[in-house]
Amino acid sequence: MANIRVVATEPFEGQKPGTSGLRKRVTVFQQPRYLENFVQSVFDSLEGFAGATLVVGGDGRFHNREAVQTILKMAAANGFGRILVGRGGLLSTPAASCVIRGRRAYGGIILSASHNPGGPEGDFGIKYNIGNGGPAPERVTDAVFARTQSIREYRTLDAPDLDLERLGTQRFGGAEVEVIDPVADYRDLMARLFDFAAIRAAFAGGLRLRYDAMHAVTGPYAKAIVEDELGAPAGTVVNGTPLPDFGGHHPDPNLVHAKALFDEMMGPDAPDLGAASDGDGDRNLIIGRGVFVTPSDSLAILAANMHLAPGYRGGPKGIARSMPTSRAADQVAERLGVPCYETPTGWKFFGTLLDAGLATICGEESAGTGSDHVREKDGLWAVLLWLNILAARRQPVLGIVREHWRAHGRNHYARHDYEEVDAEAANGLMSALRGQLGALPGRRFGVHEVTTADDFAYTDPVDGSVSERQGVRIGFADGSRVVYRLSGTGTAGATLRVYIERFEPDPDRQGEDTQTALAGLAAVADELAGIRARTGRAEPDVVT
Ligand code: VG1
Numbered sequence: 001m002a003n004i005r006v007v008a009t010e011p012f013e014g015q016k017p018g019t020s021g022l023r024k025r026v027t028v029f030q031q032p033r034y035l036e037n038f039v040q041s042v043f044d045s046l047e048g049f050a051g052a053t054l055v056v057g058g059d060g061r062f063h064n065r066e067a068v069q070t071i072l073k074m075a076a077a078n079g080f081g082r083i084l085v086g087r088g089g090l091l092s093t094p095a096a097s098c099v100i101r102g103r104r105a106y107g108g109i110i111l112s113a114s115h116n117p118g119g120p121e122g123d124f125g126i127k128y129n130i131g132n133g134g135p136a137p138e139r140v141t142d143a144v145f146a147r148t149q150s151i152r153e154y155r156t157l158d159a160p161d162l163d164l165e166r167l168g169t170q171r172f173g174g175a176e177v178e179v180i181d182p183v184a185d186y187r188d189l190m191a192r193l194f195d196f197a198a199i200r201a202a203f204a205g206g207l208r209l210r211y212d213a214m215h216a217v218t219g220p221y222a223k224a225i226v227e228d229e230l231g232a233p234a235g236t237v238v239n240g241t242p243l244p245d246f247g248g249h250h251p252d253p254n255l256v257h258a259k260a261l262f263d264e265m266m267g268p269d270a271p272d273l274g275a276a277s278d279g280d281g282d283r284n285l286i287i288g289r290g291v292f293v294t295p296s297d298s299l300a301i302l303a304a305n306m307h308l309a310p311g312y313r314g315g316p317k318g319i320a321r322s323m324p325t326s327r328a329a330d331q332v333a334e335r336l337g338v339p340c341y342e343t344p345t346g347w348k349f350f351g352t353l354l355d356a357g358l359a360t361i362c363g364e365e366s367a368g369t370g371s372d373h374v375r376e377k378d379g380l381w382a383v384l385l386w387l388n389i390l391a392a393r394r395q396p397v398l399g400i401v402r403e404h405w406r407a408h409g410r411n412h413y414a415r416h417d418y419e420e421v422d423a424e425a426a427n428g429l430m431s432a433l434r435g436q437l438g439a440l441p442g443r444r445f446g447v448h449e450v451t452t453a454d455d456f457a458y459t460d461p462v463d464g465s466v467s468e469r470q471g472v473r474i475g476f477a478d479g480s481r482v483v484y485r486l487s488g489t490g491t492a493g494a495t496l497r498v499y500i501e502r503f504e505p506d507p508d509r510q511g512e513d514t515q516t517a518l519a520g521l522a523a524v525a526d527e528l529a530g531i532r533a534r535t536g537r538a539e540p541d542v543v544t
């Protein structure tokens, strides 16, 4: 039997989980004891898991396999009874959530830096998910961080690496490790939610999809479900092989990094639906023939149409969106007569609402959409729901989007990202904004008059926990809005995100180009916060 070894260690600085787990450069994670310290701190912060089940998997990026081996040994040495790991160490984030829930595991460890670039010079990440399948709430991540600052030793198993390619159960110290098919549980869940027969018939009738998996983890899932199960022609899924460096690209499904898909969808022979997902498979990009659907609009349209899918016949019981996400979903909630919740950025805040049955569908402006089927956002799920809706409505995406705007109004929306800004300058900008909140209402910037200004604080309606300083919101007299916050997922400097939104109820003016529609407000956003003056940046790096 393999021996348990207790190894002396010392704390590392800065092992503080951000919006979604701990994310650092690969080179940081490669330091001896760095990963071990964090994993042991997670285990030290949990109780009552002796003999219980842990799920482990990641998005396949560089360092994934090594990290999985380390975690398996530590989980066995710390007393877990059973560890489920995806073949090859792979599990998309939503599939991990699905496995944790479906197999009633105690929790799970997901290895991912999501949309951040991979490879030896890229980023790596780790997060812990609780038994409901969702990201650990702040109470847990705070405890983990505290532990990382006092840790003195970790436990591991003296054992050779496990064969991660062989499906089935192997004995490992005092535990059993089962290597599972990473796709199977997830595919079964999707088949229960959606009308696969109708989608199959639509593909057979000529519906065309282009799915760009960006050489990230969703490739095997999309091929198994969209091509093998639903009969879309081979080649529908492109870049479908997960690569440790994502082929040298950012696995970020936005108009910058998925430009080839965008160009194809705007071209003369465009498919009906274009989609892409990110490194760990929890984000989705939706582009119809000739029309980009903003993630905020996609959330609203999915909420308004989800009753067309068998798993959601009654429509949503409630809708939740992160604060910076546009208010398009609020208009749907109002029409349906269901509540709409506004949460801080990050999926961890949706968990309590979903568990309590208060919300059925949730979304973020950052291309994240999901429902109560798991406790993570789910990229492929969103694509399948769109396919289900297209199969049921037999209309092009553009027609569906325009009808939606006519019925609910259009929320012009854009996010401007200023990346790797000097951290001091970014913090200075935010504190200066916070300092003038009281003085802003009543001030005019050209035609725009400020009516509200605050720093978003959230009280969870289920467990009463409070999260403060979640982003500065400025509201204007015509209902427009600008939001400022700093990213919690970056690994170098600071990233300033500026979210700009303007409501357009008039159908005759809804066709206007978004950048044109938002140009005035964008200038106000700059002036109000002094972006150019404080960061030296004249233009955002990325507009999504
Ligand atoms: C970003 C997004 C946020 C998302 C988070 C994790 O966070 O804005 O909406 O939940 O990434 O998504 P931030 O703090 O950088 O703005 V993923 O797909 O990176 O796990």
Ligand code: CO
Pocket: 113, 114, 115, 278, 279, 280, 281, 282, 283
């Ligand atoms: Co992601």
